[in-house]
Amino acid sequence: MARIKVIEEKCTGCGACVDACPFGAIRVEEMAVIDEEKCTLCGACVEACPLGALELEEVVRTGMDTSKYRGVWVFAEQRHGKVSGVAYELLNVGRRLADDLGEKLTAVVFGPIGEDAVRELIYRGADRVLWADDERLAQFHDDTYAGVLAEMAQAERPEIILCGATSIGRSFFPKAAAKLGTGLTADCTGLEIDKERRLLVQTRPAFGGNIMATILTPDHRPQMATVRHKVMKEAPRQEGREGEVVKWSPRPENLASRTTLVEFVEEVEETVNLADADIIVSGGRGLGGPENFALIRELAMLLGGAVGASRAAVDAGWIPYSHQVGQTGRTVSPKLYIACGISGAIQHLVGMQSSDVIVAINKDPEAPIFKVATFGIVGDLFEVVPALIERLKRRKG
Amino acid sequence: MDIVVCIKQVPETTEVKIDPQTKTLVREGIPGIVNPFDMYAIEEGLRLKERYGGKVKVLTMGPPQAEDALREALAMGADEAVLLSDKALAGSDTLATSYALSMAVRKLGYDLVICGKQAVDGDTAQVGPEMAEHLGVPFVAWVRKVEEVSDGKIKVQRLMDDGYEVLEMPLPALITVVKEINEPRLPSLRGKMRARKAQIPVWTVEDIGADPSRVGLEGSPTQVVRVFTPERRAGGEILQGEPEEVADKLVEKLEAMGVI
Ligand SMILES: Cc1cc2nc3c(=O)[nH]c(=O)nc-3n(C[C@H](O)[C@H](O)[C@H](O)COP(=O)(O)OP(=O)(O)OC[C@H]3O[C@@H](n4cnc5c(N)ncnc54)[C@H](O)[C@@H]3O)c2cc1C
Ligand SMILES: Nc1ncnc2c1ncn2[C@@H]1O[C@H](COP(=O)(O)O)[C@@H](O)[C@H]1O
Numbered sequence: 268m269a270r271i272k273v274i275e276e277k278c279t280g281c282g283a284c285v286d287a288c289p290f291g292a293i294r295v296e297e298m299a300v301i302d303e304e305k306c307t308l309c310g311a312c313v314e315a316c317p318l319g320a321l322e323l324e325e326v327v328r329t330g331m332d333t334s335k336y337r338g339v340w341v342f343a344e345q346r347h348g349k350v351s352g353v354a355y356e357l358l359n360v361g362r363r364l365a366d367d368l369g370e371k372l373t374a375v376v377f378g379p380i381g382e383d384a385v386r387e388l389i390y391r392g393a394d395r396v397l398w399a400d401d402e403r404l405a406q407f408h409d410d411t412y413a414g415v416l417a418e419m420a421q422a423e424r425p426e427i428i429l430c431g432a433t434s435i436g437r438s439f440f441p442k443a444a445a446k447l448g449t450g451l452t453a454d455c456t457g458l459e460i461d462k463e464r465r466l467l468v469q470t471r472p473a474f475g476g477n478i479m480a481t482i483l484t485p486d487h488r489p490q491m492a493t494v495r496h497k498v499m500k501e502a503p504r505q506e507g508r509e510g511e512v513v514k515w516s517p518r519p520e521n522l523a524s525r526t527t528l529v530e531f532v533e534e535v536e537e538t539v540n541l542a543d544a545d546i547i548v549s550g551g552r553g554l555g556g557p558e559n560f561a562l563i564r565e566l567a568m569l570l571g572g573a574v575g576a577s578r579a580a581v582d583a584g585w586i587p588y589s590h591q592v593g594q595t596g597r598t599v600s601p602k603l604y605i606a607c608g609i610s611g612a613i614q615h616l617v618g619m620q621s622s623d624v625i626v627a628i629n630k631d632p633e634a635p636i637f638k639v640a641t642f643g644i645v646g647d648l649f650e651v652v653p654a655l656i657e658r659l660k661r662r663k664g
Numbered sequence: 665m666d667i668v669v670c671i672k673q674v675p676e677t678t679e680v681k682i683d684p685q686t687k688t689l690v691r692e693g694i695p696g697i698v699n700p701f702d703m704y705a706i707e708e709g710l711r712l713k714e715r716y717g718g719k720v721k722v723l724t725m726g727p728p729q730a731e732d733a734l735r736e737a738l739a740m741g742a743d744e745a746v747l748l749s750d751k752a753l754a755g756s757d758t759l760a761t762s763y764a765l766s767m768a769v770r771k772l773g774y775d776l777v778i779c780g781k782q783a784v785d786g787d788t789a790q791v792g793p794e795m796a797e798h799l800g801v802p803f804v805a806w807v808r809k810v811e812e813v814s815d816g817k818i819k820v821q822r823l824m825d826d827g828y829e830v831l832e833m834p835l836p837a838l839i840t841v842v843k844e845i846n847e848p849r850l851p852s853l854r855g856k857m858r859a860r861k862a863q864i865p866v867w868t869v870e871d872i873g874a875d876p877s878r879v880g881l882e883g884s885p886t887q888v889v890r891v892f893t894p895e896r897r898a899g900g901e902i903l904q905g906e907p908e909e910v911a912d913k914l915v916e917k918l919e920a921m922g923v924i
Contacts, residue, residue, distance in 0.1 A: 303754070306754065307754065308754060309888045310887075311890070311891035314889075346825075346826065409802075409803060413797070434805075434824045434825050437790075441758070441792075441793035442794065444790075445759060445797035446797055448759075449885050450757060450884070450885030450886035451790060451794075453758075453786075453787065453789060473786055475784060477893075478891055478893055478894070479891070479892050479893070480892075481888070481889050482889065483887050483889050484887070525834060526802055526804060527831065527833070529830040529831065530830045531824075531827060531829045532827050534826070534828055542825040543825070588808070588842075589844075591843075594700065595700055595843040603923045603924065624918070625900075626914065642900055642901055643902045643903065645904075646910065653907075654910070655911040655915070658908070658911040
C-alpha cells in the first residue's frame with residue numbers, strides 16, 4: 268500500500284514538511300511523523316523537503332500502453348447550433364500543446380452546425396475537424412455526448428482531450444473519462460507539456476483558489492482536462508487556413524439518450540450570461556433593496572457586461588440565484604469585476620478573485636473586498652455608481 | 665423510493681487561512697463540516713421521502729472522523745448511515761472514489777442517488793457523473809428542482825449557463841444538486857439525540873466487493889505532483905475624491921489598461 272516514507276538517516280526534524288502539508292498531517296517528534304489518517308498522499312511534503320528525506324513509496328499503477336496514443340483533441344462545444352467562445356480558447360491552448368508535441372490538433376464537434384462553423388474551427392488552428400453531424404446531437408445529453416466522444420477516442424486514440432469547464436463540459440466529460448477508464452483534471456487554469464516525458468502538466472486551483480495543484484496523468488490515456496473559461500485567450504483567426512474535415516457516423520446505441528428534454532427556459536435577463544461575460548457588475552446587501560439593482564443593471568449595460576450578485580442579495584430575494592457569484596454560486600473570472608456594496612466574505616472572494624481587474628465600491632474602508640481590489644473606492648455607492656454611469660454615458664457620446 | 669445521498673466532510677473554507685510567514689494553508693484545529701452542497705442533497709432526499717415514501721441512506725467515504733458528517737445527516741432525519749473507510753482508499757482520485765462509492769451504493773440498494781454539485785475542497789464536481797457511469801444509470805447534473813417522480817420516472821430542472829432545461833429520465837438514476845434547490849432544515853432536538861446514539865457501520869474495500877487495484881493511489885490515474893500557494897493579489901490603489909472625480913479617475917485607468 269502506498270504511503271509517505273520518512274528516511275530516518277536524512278530527516279533532521281526541520282519542519283519544512285509540516286508547513287508544506289495542506290492537510291495538517293505531519294508533526295515533528297525529533298523526526299517527521301506522518302498521520303496516515305489525514306495524509307492524502309498529495310506529495311507536497313516530498314517536494315518541500317530540502318534534504319530529500321521524504322519519499323512517496325513507489326506504487327504500481329495499472330496503466331495502459333501509452334505509446335499508441337497520438338495527437339491533441341479539443342471538444343468544440345456548441346449550444347443551440349452556435350459554437351461557444353470557449354472552443355476558440357481551447358483551440359489556442361490545444362495548438363500550443365500540439366506544436367510542443369509535434370502532433371496534429373483535432374477539433375471534435377457534435378450536431379448540425381453548418382460548414383461555415385466547421386471551417387471557422389480550421390481558421391482558428393485545427394488541423395482536422397472530427398464532425399458528428401447528426402440531428403440527435405444538436406441538444407446536449409450526457410448519454411449521447413459521453414458515448415460518442417468515448418467511441419471516437421477508443422477508435423482514434425488521442426493522447427490529450429480538452430473540454431471547456433462549462434455547465435455542459437463539467438457534466439459529460441467526467442462520464443466520458445470514466446467510460447475510458449482514464450484520469451480527468453477539473454477546471455484547469457494552466458496547461459503545459461513536459462517535453463521529456465511527453466506529459467500534460469495540468470495546474471488548477473483547489474480549496475476555492477486558496478491553493479494550486481499540479482496534476483499529471485502519467486500512465487493512462489487519453490489525458491483529459493476541463494479548462495476554465497476566460498482564462499486563456501481565443502485563438503487568432505487565419506482566414507483561408509487549410510485543414511481536413513472528417514465526418515463521423517456514431518454507433519446507433521450512442522445516439523440514444525435515456526434523458527429526454529421536455530423544455531428549455533431561457534433565463535438570462537441581461538444579454539450576456541455570467542460565464543461568457545468579459546465584464547461583470549455585481550451588487551450586494553449594500554444595495555438595500557431589489558429596486559436598486561436597476562443601478563447595477565444600467566452600469567452593466569453601459570459596459571456591455573453581465574450582472575452578478577452576492578449571496579446576501581440572492582437570499583434576500585432581490586435577484587435570481589443564477590446571478591450568484593461565489594462558493595455556492597458560480598466561479599467567474601472576467602477581465603473586469605465591479606463589486607458594489609459587497610463586503611468581500613471569503614465565500615464571495617473564492618468565486619471572483621481570479622478576475623483580471625477588480626473594482627470595489629464600499630462605504631466601509633475596512634471591508635475585506637479592498638484587500639483584493641485593484642481599484643478601491645471608499646464611498647456611498649448611491650453617489651459613486653450614478654457618477655460612473657454619467658461619466659460612461661459622456662464617453663459613449 | 666430508496667434514496668442514497670453521498671456526502672463528504674470538508675474543511676470549513678472560512679477557516680482555511682494562509683500563514684503569512686510560510687505562505688501555506690493553516691489547517692490545525694480546523695473543524696470539518698458537511699460539504700455545503702451536500703446539505704442541499706440531504707434536504708432534497710428528505711423532502712422526496714416525505715413526498716413519495718421510502719428511506720434516505722447517507723454514505724460517506726473518508727477517514728474515521730468523517731462519521732461526524734453522517735451524524736449530522738442523521739440528526740436532520742436520514743434513516744441510515746454508512747461510513748466507507750479503509751486505509752486502502754487513501755489517495756483515491758475522482759475515478760477511484762466514484763468507483764468505490766458506486767460499489768457501496770449498489771450494496772445499499774437505491775432508486776435514486778443524490779450528490780452535491782461539487783465538494784468545496786477539491787472543487788472537481790466529477791464524482792457524481794463518474795459514479796453514474798460506474799453504476800450504469802442515467803444522470804442529470806446541476807439540478808435546481810425536482811418537479812415530480814411518477815411511473816418510475818423523475819422529472820427535474822437542470823441549471824444551464826443560459827437558463828434551465830426540464831428533463832425526464834427513468835429510475836434508478838443519479839442527480840447532482842445546486843444550492844437553489846431548497847433550504848436545508850435544522851436538526852431537531854430529537855433528531856440530535858437519535859443521531860448521537862446511532863450505530864454507524866463501517867465498510868471496508870472487501871465489504872463492498874471492490875477490486876483493490878481500482879481504489880486508492882494505485883487505482884487513481886491522476887497524480888498530484890505539487891501543491892503550492894498562488895500568489896496573493898496585492899491590495900491595490902484607493903481612489904479618492906468627490907464621486908465625479910473618482911468616476912473620472914476610474915474610467916481613465918480602466919481605459920488605459922484596455923479593459924473597457
Ligand atoms: C457555506 C456558505 C456558502 C456561501 N456561499 C456564498 C456565495 O457563493 N456567494 C456569496 O456572495 N456569499 C456566500 N456566502 C455568504 C457570505 O459569507 C456573505 O454572507 C455574503 O457574501 C455577504 O454578502 P454581501 O457582501 O452582499 O453583504 P454584507 O456582508 O452585508 O456586505 C454589505 C456591504 O455593503 C456595504 N454598503 C452598505 N451600504 C452601502 C452603500 N450605500 N454604499 C456602499 N457600500 C455600502 C457595507 O459596508 C458592507 O461591506 C456563503 C456563506 C456560507 C456559510
Ligand atoms: N468521499 C466522498 N464520500 C461521499 N461522497 C462524496 C465523496 N467525494 C465526493 N462525493 C460526492 O460527490 C460530490 C462531488 O464531489 P467532487 O467531485 O469531489 O467535487 C459531492 O458533493 C458528494 O456528493
